[in-house]
Every structure is written in structure tokens, then in C-alpha cells.
Amino acid sequence: xxxQRASVKDVxxxxxxxxxxxxxxxxxxxxVTEKTRVRVEQAMAQLNFHRNASARQLRAGVSRxxxxxxxxxxxxxxxxxxxxxxxxxxxxxxxxxxxxxxxDPQREAQFLRLLAEQGVRGVLVTPTASTTQRLGxxxxxxxxxxxxxxxxxQHTSVGVDHVSGGRQAISHLLDQGHRRxxxxxxPTDLQQxxxxxxxxxxxxxxxxxxxxxxxxxxxxxxxxxNEGQRGLIExxxxxxxxxxxxxxxxDIVALGAMRExxxxxxxxxxxxxxxxxxxxxxxxxxxxxxxxxxxxxxxxGWAAADLLLxxxxxxxxxxxxxxxxxxxxxxx
Amino acid sequence: xxxQRASVKDVxxxxxxxxxxxxxxxxxxxxVTEKTRVRVEQAMAQLNFHRNASARQLRAGVSRxxxxxxxxxxxxxxxxxxxxxxxxxxxxxxxxxxxxxxxDPQREAQFLRLLAEQGVRGVLVTPTASTTQRLGxxxxxxxxxxxxxxxxxQHTSVGVDHVSGGRQAISHLLDQGHRRxxxxxxPTDLQQxxxxxxxxxxxxxxxxxxxxxxxxxxxxxxxxxNEGQRGLIExxxxxxxxxxxxxxxxDIVALGAMRExxxxxxxxxxxxxxxxxxxxxxxxxxxxxxxxxxxxxxxxGWAAADLLLxxxxxxxxxxxxxxxxxxxxxxx
DNA sequence: ATGAAAGCGCTAACAT
DNA sequence: ATGTTAGCGCTTTCAT
Numbered sequence: 001x002x003x004q005r006a007s008v009k010d011v012x013x014x015x016x017x018x019x020x021x022x023x024x025x026x027x028x029x030x031x032v033t034e035k036t037r038v039r040v041e042q043a044m045a046q047l048n049f050h051r052n053a054s055a056r057q058l059r060a061g062v063s064r065x066x067x068x069x070x071x072x073x074x075x076x077x078x079x080x081x082x083x084x085x086x087x088x089x090x091x092x093x094x095x096x097x098x099x100x101x102x103x104d105p106q107r108e109a110q111f112l113r114l115l116a117e118q119g120v121r122g123v124l125v126t127p128t129a130s131t132t133q134r135l136g137x138x139x140x141x142x143x144x145x146x147x148x149x150x151x152x153x154q155h156t157s158v159g160v161d162h163v164s165g166g167r168q169a170i171s172h173l174l175d176q177g178h179r180r181x182x183x184x185x186x187p188t189d190l191q192q193x194x195x196x197x198x199x200x201x202x203x204x205x206x207x208x209x210x211x212x213x214x215x216x217x218x219x220x221x222x223x224x225x226n227e228g229q230r231g232l233i234e235x236x237x238x239x240x241x242x243x244x245x246x247x248x249x250x251d252i253v254a255l256g257a258m259r260e261x262x263x264x265x266x267x268x269x270x271x272x273x274x275x276x277x278x279x280x281x282x283x284x285x286x287x288x289x290x291x292x293x294x295x296x297x298x299x300x301g302w303a304a305a306d307l308l309l310x311x312x313x314x315x316x317x318x319x320x321x322x323x324x325x326x327x328x329x330x331x332x
Numbered sequence: 333x334x335x336q337r338a339s340v341k342d343v344x345x346x347x348x349x350x351x352x353x354x355x356x357x358x359x360x361x362x363x364v365t366e367k368t369r370v371r372v373e374q375a376m377a378q379l380n381f382h383r384n385a386s387a388r389q390l391r392a393g394v395s396r397x398x399x400x401x402x403x404x405x406x407x408x409x410x411x412x413x414x415x416x417x418x419x420x421x422x423x424x425x426x427x428x429x430x431x432x433x434x435x436d437p438q439r440e441a442q443f444l445r446l447l448a449e450q451g452v453r454g455v456l457v458t459p460t461a462s463t464t465q466r467l468g469x470x471x472x473x474x475x476x477x478x479x480x481x482x483x484x485x486q487h488t489s490v491g492v493d494h495v496s497g498g499r500q501a502i503s504h505l506l507d508q509g510h511r512r513x514x515x516x517x518x519p520t521d522l523q524q525x526x527x528x529x530x531x532x533x534x535x536x537x538x539x540x541x542x543x544x545x546x547x548x549x550x551x552x553x554x555x556x557x558n559e560g561q562r563g564l565i566e567x568x569x570x571x572x573x574x575x576x577x578x579x580x581x582x583d584i585v586a587l588g589a590m591r592e593x594x595x596x597x598x599x600x601x602x603x604x605x606x607x608x609x610x611x612x613x614x615x616x617x618x619x620x621x622x623x624x625x626x627x628x629x630x631x632x633g634w635a636a637a638d639l640l641l642x643x644x645x646x647x648x649x650x651x652x653x654x655x656x657x658x659x660x661x662x663x664x
Numbered sequence: 665a666t667g668a669a670a671g672c673g674c675t676a677a678c679a680t
Numbered sequence: 681a682t683g684t685t686a687g688c689g690c691t692t693t694c695a696t
Contacts, residue, residue, distance in 0.1 A: 055673035387689035
């Protein structure tokens with residue numbers, strides 16, 4: 001009763017053909033007589049045959065699996081990205097192993113090793129700082145990779161223009177009359193952090209102001225709600241003039257910041273305006289609907305997978321600021 | 333310059349030993365002289381050797397990968413579940429392939445086939461209706477499976493007591509004076525849908541009331557915010573007395589329902605109380621903080637993986653109602 | 665302690 | 681159109 005896995009050999013035997021013919025039915029059905037094909041297929045069904053992917057890949061040398069490493073699977077932003085990848089991969093009958101680095105370079109390295117051992121067809125990564133070097137190792141193993149949500153001259157990548165995103169957010173806040181703005185940023189070794197800062201600085205300069213007067217940056221080690229809350233506390237408890245607006249690295253960080261504002265009885269956006277990033281699906285439904293910079297994550301994922309499979313180059317995607325109540329107030 | 337993957341053979345050659353010895357270094361390092369071990373390890377490092385998981389698995393017959401199929405990776409509830417699984421698997425050096433069935437039995441079947449071909453060590457599933465039969469096929473292939481967030485006498489499973497969850501939610505609403513309650517449910521073929529309904533009915537009966545008077549059920553084909561909104565529209569546009577409270581299948585459905593209430597200018601909880609399910613991390617930060625039934629998803633995932641690996645049985649987990657503003661109003 | 669060799673299931677090149 | 685067979689990289693006896 002413990003029927004083990006049937007192999008091509010078993011199928012061949014039952015169908016009264018050779019293993020080569022079974023393989024042909026599997027891979028080149030047109031080269032097989034209708035009659036024998038049907039017979040083999042019946043044998044397969046009868047034995048509940050599933051081809052052994054390990055053996056197949058060992059022989060063929062290439063797998064139909066792609067590794068995807070995102071910074072945080074708990075963040076809907078990244079699952080949406082994964083969805084886009086999956087859409088594209090499904091078209092070519094590939095599948096995906098999804099890993100969450102949790103922004104931890106060690107975990108990331110661990111996963112890269114695992115994926116290399118699995119012999120994946122390629123790797124798609126939203127990189128942490130130290131990623132790029134390790135991808136060189138992979139490439140030397142013949143495993144291509146694509147950076148997502150990031151830009152690199154050394155590696156293929158699909159990117160979003162984070163400079164533009166930062167510029168849009170800060171321009172908007174400046175337009176609303178803010179002159180002291182807190183940037184709740186990620187770690188500085190994250191490209192997104194730096195690019196958005198650059199955009200922020202550009203926006204301030206374009207308004208004829210001095211960035212060092214206007215911008216205050218707090219770098220958070222993790223992009224969680226708790227960290228966002230902690231970052232805001234740190235900034236508010238600091239002596240000196242308090243900021244009147246917050247630009248958060250993502251909506252989850254913004255969520256934490258807004259929580260703290262509520263705890264302190266500060267009104268959003270009158271006492272403090274807030275702009276997030278990613279425009280997650282619940283942004284519009286928060287206690288104060290959250291302004292946010294929307295990114296086309298699904299398309300981005302699609303493009304990344306397409307780039308891996310076909311090497312068609314893709315252009316840089318553009319983010320778009322969505323203004324909602326959390327920043328919709330013009331300071332006198 | 334196109335250095336291909338190094339194999340044990342290459343390592344053996346460089347180290348001047350046999351492949352068997354290399355394998356021993358990998359799998360039984362204690363059976364090898366310190367001196368040769370070091371030499372082999374150096375050779376590995378020099379060649380950037382990664383063992384080929386396909387070959388390894390083909391030979392060994394078992395893989396260190398576990399398949400996980402959840403209903404919707406976009407829902408943080410399920411990614412939290414996946415985190416729990418991963419926690420447990422990492423302890424035994426296993427990894428996970430994460431798949432999202434999107435509540436589509438066809439997709440689910442597709443993934444099960446894929447996982448079988450990959451020869452995964454086991455499969456963990458949050459099942460749709462038709463799952464259980466297909467798991468029989470897997471078992472016949474020697475691949476064990478564990479149902480999560482569900483209960484079955486035919487399969488190993490780790491469950492949450494959804495009857496209790498439904499009972500807690502409805503008892504609370506009855507306590508608040510509600511006598512016409514809308515249950516925005518999932519498809520009836522989902523066990524969770526049925527169990528929570530049973531709990532709801534028990535609660536109504538325990539209050540000495542007639543369930544058919546009190547409860548109105550709308551089954552949603554998909555558990556999305558848009559469906560939740562649509563379901564509420566359907567119920568509100570229905571002639572006859574409108575409900576005064578909504579019990580939603582999950583927080584995302586609740587989100588959609590609350591959106592529609594806002595569109596209509598109805599006040600939560602005065603005009604309509606809302607209770608969700610899962611207690612997602614943003615539930616407390618919504619426009620009206622959402623009451624919700626919290627489930628210990630991370631522990632559940634941990635238990636599921638533990639069950640697969642060790643066959644230690646686990647008890648049924650208990651949900652807990654968290655009351656917030658969305659239902660915190662006693663009707664006169 | 666180390667080496668030699670068989671074989672896991674499959675594919676593809678070659679033979680019939 | 682179908683059969684035969686070598687070999688992918690690894691682990692695991694069995695010798696030495």
C-alpha cells in the first residue's frame with residue numbers, strides 16, 4: 001500500500017515501451033505515434049507518475065525555478081512585487097522560491113548560497129548593501145541575477161526613480177509651507193535611502209532654501225512601525241525647533257510615526273504633516289488618510305522576471321505622489 | 333573566464349584525494365584526518381564550490397525543502413504564518429517554497445504537482461475546498477502534508493478554533509445590543525466560513541434568540557477589500573431592515589466594508605458596528621480602530637512545521653477577540 | 665583513513 | 681518511430 005514514486009522505467013514497463021519513448025512523450029510528443037503516446041499517457045495516469053525534477057535538472061543542467069529575495073515578505077509592497085514576478089514566470093512555465101532577507105545581510109547570504117545549491121535559473125533581489133559583491137560570486141557560477149528596485153552599472157537591474165520620489169514628496173511639503181522636515185530614512189547603505197535624500201535636497205535647493213536648515217535625517221536600522229515610532233520620538237525629544245512635517249521611508253514606518261503623533265495628541269496634518277512611501281492598500285483608510293509616493297511594484301516585478309528570461313532591457317519606472325489628508329494643509 | 337560550477341570531482345582533483353573523501357568532508361567530517369580535511373576545504377574555497385542540491389537529493393531520495401501553499405501571500409496574515417514555519421524549518425536546516433493559491437483550486441493543484449515533482453520533504457497547506465482529495469495523491473507518493481488553519485480527521489492538521497472565534501465575535505455584538513448582524517463570509521466550502529457561522533449561531537442561541545432572525549450571511553467569492561465593499565452594498569441595498577453590525581471574514585474584507593460605510597456617511601460604530609478577523613498590524617490604526625479576532629499565526633506556522641518534522645501532535649490554538657472603537661458602542 | 669565504483673531518474677545522442 | 685545507453689553530481693557501500 002506504500003506505493004512509492006513511479007519512475008520513467010516503471011511507466012515504460014507498464015506501457016511496453018522503452019524509457020526513451022517515455023521521455024519523448026514527455027519532451028517531444030510530436031515525435032511519437034498517436035497510439036503509443038496515448039498508451040504511455042495512460043500508464044502515467046495509472047501509476048500517478050510525476051517526473052523527478054532533481055533528476056531532470058541534474059541531467060538538463062538548467063532548472064525552471066527562479067530565486068527571489070525580498071527585504072521583507074511581511075510588507076505588502078514586496079508581495080505585490082513577487083506577484084508581478086510570478087505573473088511573468090508563469091508565462092514561461094517557471095516557478096519561484098520566495099525568500100525574505102529581513103534586511104539582514106547574513107540571511108541574504110545564506111539564501112544566496114541555498115539558491116546556488118538549488119541551481120536556480122536566476123536570482124532576483126531587492127538588495128541590501130552588501131549584496132552586489134555576492135552576486136559576483138553567483139555570476140561566476142553561471143547564475144544570472146537582476147537587482148530590483150535599485151540601479152547598478154555593474155549588474156542588470158530594474159529600477160524606480162527614487163530621486164524623483166524624494167523630490168516629489170519634499171516639493172509637496174515645501175509647497176505646503178513646511179520649512180523644517182524630518183526624513184525618517186532607512187539605513188544609509190540602502191540605495192533608496194540615499195537617492196530619496198538626494199531628491200529631497202534637490203527639491204529644497206530648487207526652492208532657494210538651504211538643505212541643512214530644512215532637512216533633518218534620522219536613519220532607522222529597520223523599516224518597521226516600531227522603529228518609525230521610535231525615530232519620531234527621538235526627533236521630537238531633541239531640543240531645538242521641532243519639525244512640522246515627516247517624510248517616511250515607507251508606509252509602515254509612517255504608520256508608526258502617526259501612532260506616536262496620536263499618543264502625543266498632535267494633530268495630523270495641522271501640527272505635523274506626514275508623507276509615506278509605497279502607497280500600500282490601506283494607506284487611504286488610516287485614521288488620517290496617508291499621502292504616499294506610489295510605486296508600480298507589480299510592473300516592476302514583471303519587468304525584472306522578463307529581463308532575466310529574455311534580456312529585454314526595461315526603462316526606469318516613475319513613482320507618483322498621491323496627496324491625501326495627512327499632508328493636505330497649507331501652513332500659514 | 334567563464335568558470336563553471338565546480339563539482340566534487342574538481343575539488344577532489346585539486347586536493348589530491350578521491351571524491352569519496354570529499355563527500356566525507358561534507359557529510360562526516362569527523363571521519364577524516366584534520367590535515368586532509370583542511371586541504372579539501374581549501375580546495376572548495378578556491379573553486380567556490382557549491383554542492384549540487386539536485387544530485388544530492390537524487391541520490392539521497394529526500395530533500396530539505398518544504399512546500400507551503402497559502403491562500404493569499406498578499407495578506408499579512410499568511411506571511412506571518414510563513415514566518416512561523418520558516419522559524420521552525422531553519423532549526424532543522426530546511427527551507428521553504430512559498431506559493432499563493434489565491435483561493436483558486438486550479439492554481440493549488442498546479443502547485444501541488446510542482447511540489448511533488450520537486451520532491452519536497454512535505455507540504456503545508458491552508459486548504460481550499462478541494463484540497464483534501466489531492467493530498468491523498470501526494471501521500472500515495474510518500475509526501476506527507478499538514479493542513480493549517482483547518483481541522484481534519486483524515487489528515488494531520490494544526491488548527492485554530494474558529495467556532496470559538498465566531499462565538500466570541502457575535503457574543504460581543506449581541507452584548508452591545510445588536511439584533512441584526514451581517515456576516516460577510518467567505519465561500520461556504522471553506523471550513524473557516526462554516527465553523528465561524530456555527531459559532532455565531534451558538535452565540536445567538538445562547539442569548540435565547542433565533543439565529544434566522546439575527547444573522548444575515550453574504551458569501552463572498554474572494555476575501556478582498558473590494559469584495560467586502562460589494563458585499564456590504566448588497567446587504568444595504570436589500571429591502572427590509574438593515575443590519576446594525578457587520579462581522580467580516582477578515583480584516584481586509586472589513587476594510588472594504590468600512591470604506592463603503594464612509595462613502596455613505598454612516599458612522600462607525602453608532603450606525604454600524606464592525607468586527608474583523610486576524611487582527612492585522614494596521615487594525616488599530618484605521619480610521620476607526622477595528623475590533624478583530626486575533627489568531628496566533630506565527631505559533632500556528634511553527635506548530636505546523638514542527639508537526640511535519642517531528643510528528644509531535646499540537647493542540648488547537650485559541651483565538652481572542654480584541655475590542656476597539658469600531659464595535660465599542662452599546663446600542664440603546 | 666581513504667579509494668573505487670555503483671546507482672539515484674532522467675535526457676539526448678546515437679543506433680536500429 | 682522506437683530502443684539502447686552514457687552520464688549529469690552526489691552519496692554510500694565495500695575494499696584496501
